[in-house]
Amino acid sequence: MDIRTRYAPSPTGYMHIGNLRTALYAYLHARKHGGRFILRIEDTDQARLVEDSVRVIYDSLSVTGLEHDEGPDIGGPVGPYVQSERLGIYREHAEKLVSSGAAYRCFCDKQEKQEEPGEEQDGPILGYDGRCGRMSEDETKASLAKGMPYVIRQRIDKEGATTFNDFVYGPITVEHKQLDDQILLKRDGYPTYNFANVVDDHLMGITHVMRGCEYISSTPKYILLYRAFGWDVPEHIHLPHILNQEGRKLSKREGSVALSDFLEKGYLPEAILNYIALLGWNPGTEQEFFTKAGLISEFDISRIGKSPAIFDEVKLAWLNGQHIRAMSPEAAHERFMKFYPEKVAAGLDVKRLSVLLQGKVEKLSDLPAMTAFFTGMAEDYPVDLFVNKKNKTTLEGSKAVLSELEGLLGGLSVWDHGGIYGAASSCAAARGAKIGAVMWPLRIALSGLAVTPTGAVEIAELLGKAESLRRIGLALKRL
Numbered sequence: 118m119d120i121r122t123r124y125a126p127s128p129t130g131y132m133h134i135g136n137l138r139t140a141l142y143a144y145l146h147a148r149k150h151g152g153r154f155i156l157r158i159e160d161t162d163q164a165r166l167v168e169d170s171v172r173v174i175y176d177s178l179s180v181t182g183l184e185h186d187e188g189p190d191i192g193g194p195v196g197p198y199v200q201s202e203r204l205g206i207y208r209e210h211a212e213k214l215v216s217s218g219a220a221y222r223c224f225c226d227k228q229e230k231q232e233e234p235g236e237e238q239d240g241p242i243l244g245y246d247g248r249c250g251r252m253s254e255d256e257t258k259a260s261l262a263k264g265m266p267y268v269i270r271q272r273i274d275k276e277g278a279t280t281f282n283d284f285v286y287g288p289i290t291v292e293h294k295q296l297d298d299q300i301l302l303k304r305d306g307y308p309t310y311n312f313a314n315v316v317d318d319h320l321m322g323i324t325h326v327m328r329g330c331e332y333i334s335s336t337p338k339y340i341l342l343y344r345a346f347g348w349d350v351p352e353h354i355h356l357p358h359i360l361n362q363e364g365r366k367l368s369k370r371e372g373s374v375a376l377s378d379f380l381e382k383g384y385l386p387e388a389i390l391n392y393i394a395l396l397g398w399n400p401g402t403e404q405e406f407f408t409k410a411g412l413i414s415e416f417d418i419s420r421i422g423k424s425p426a427i428f429d430e431v432k433l434a435w436l437n438g439q440h441i442r443a444m445s446p447e448a449a450h451e452r453f454m455k456f457y458p459e460k461v462a463a464g465l466d467v468k469r470l471s472v473l474l475q476g477k478v479e480k481l482s483d484l485p486a487m488t489a490f491f492t493g494m495a496e497d498y499p500v501d502l503f504v505n506k507k508n509k510t511t512l513e514g515s516k517a518v519l520s521e522l523e524g525l526l527g528g529l530s531v532w533d534h535g536g537i538y539g540a541a542s543s544c545a546a547a548r549g550a551k552i553g554a555v556m557w558p559l560r561i562a563l564s565g566l567a568v569t570p571t572g573a574v575e576i577a578e579l580l581g582k583a584e585s586l587r588r589i590g591l592a593l594k595r596l
């Protein structure tokens with residue numbers, strides 16, 4: 118079987134991380150089996166259309182490297198790939214169902230309200246009472262002759278039950294009395310999501326339908342539609358919820374949920390993909406770090422779990438750090454450059470800085486705070502910082518060390534790591550102290566901070582001789 122999966126977003130203006138996971142799983146499954154990954158834009162809910170939101174979809178797929186094989190922008194054999202361009206197709210298919218009796222025209226007023234796509238339903242639906250479904254052919258003809266507007270509804274026999282076998286959740290049975298005679302085609306000629314997804318998945322040859330588990334309860338209605346058309350039912354793979362730390366669904370109101378939020382925070386697209394791959398799927402080993410290529414080879418739909426996944430930003434940050442470490446220094450530098458404050462980028466040997474920070478940074482958005490002291494040190498830092506138990510430093514001791522260092526460093530003709538380190542170690546040796554007793558005060562003098570992303574020698578190296586000596590002079594005054 119040639120595997121065909123699809124990602125079918127509605128243009129909402131942002132890419133929810135849960136949707137990105139759906140896209141990723143569909144992409145991985147297709148790539149792993151040499152299949153095709155299709156992009157379909159589901160814009161039938163015109164009320165929800167947000168300007169430019171289709172662009173957000175393309176940008177999100179492109180920044181994460183989930184390249185599609187068919188879609189609105191690149192075409193393909195089963196287009197168009199935008200639902201609003203397929204209205205004739207839905208009409209034709211709805212009419213087919215009317216002819217076979219699996220659907221009927223409904224002329225009732227104000228009965229168009231139905232659940233939003235993907236909304237979960239508890240208990241029986243107090244939906245449409247099915248009265249137009251009981252109309253005689255003549256009554257229907259008469260209403261049509263009067264030019265009365267109508268919708269087309271699915272006819273669901275309230276007896277019996279439908280079972281489908283979800284790939285993840287197993288057999289799911291819903292009694293028909295729970296199912297509404299849902300609208301398939303609205304008065305304005307637009308299909309509902311519930312109808313369009315079935316027609317499109319069939320006509321586009323989709324073999325594996327992956328989507329969030331909030332669609333499980335609607336799936337029996339889709340199964341009935343497949344059967345009414347006499348079509349094979351594709352494999353249904355529902356994905357578990359992604360919850361926040363409080364156990365609630367990740368929602369926009371409660372913090373970051375959009376891909377763009379995470380990119381702005383300085384997470385790398387490859388780390389985001391790696392992290393969300395693990396939200397609902399596990400490789401069956403202890404491995405947590407995956408490149409996209411690694412995911413393609415390891416991903417297996419039989420390892421998608423049922424239990425909700427908890428989104429843990431600490432874990433994401435950790436993985437992000439792992440991806441930063443795994444990059445070439447040039448690639449890391451290129452990514453870092455987008456986050457360095459302008460002054461840092463202009464005033465320092467940032468290539469060297471990037472090399473020093475590559476082993477330290479977790480999220481790129483930490484870079485401004487981590488590096489700000491290089492270009493703008495707070496000169497009124499507390500002098501107490503010079504006192505450190507572990508390194509046995511005191512105020513007086515620090516003063517003595519720094520004044521000796523001032524001379525040693527001042528005499529260096531080449532300002533490099535070896536020279537600076539040499540000066541510090543001869544200072545320590547002369548005083549019969551450990552190197553830490555020299556490095557501590559030097560680092561405080563150069564940064565004014567208790568915690569810095571690199572050691573004293575590296576800071577001095579980056580600051581240059583003049584600025585390092587100026588800061589040491591300032592510390593001596595403070596002391």
Ligand code: GLU
Binds near residue numbers: 124127159235327328
């Ligand atoms: N358009 C739906 C959404 O954005 C997609 C559901 C599906 O994948 O079928 O949630």
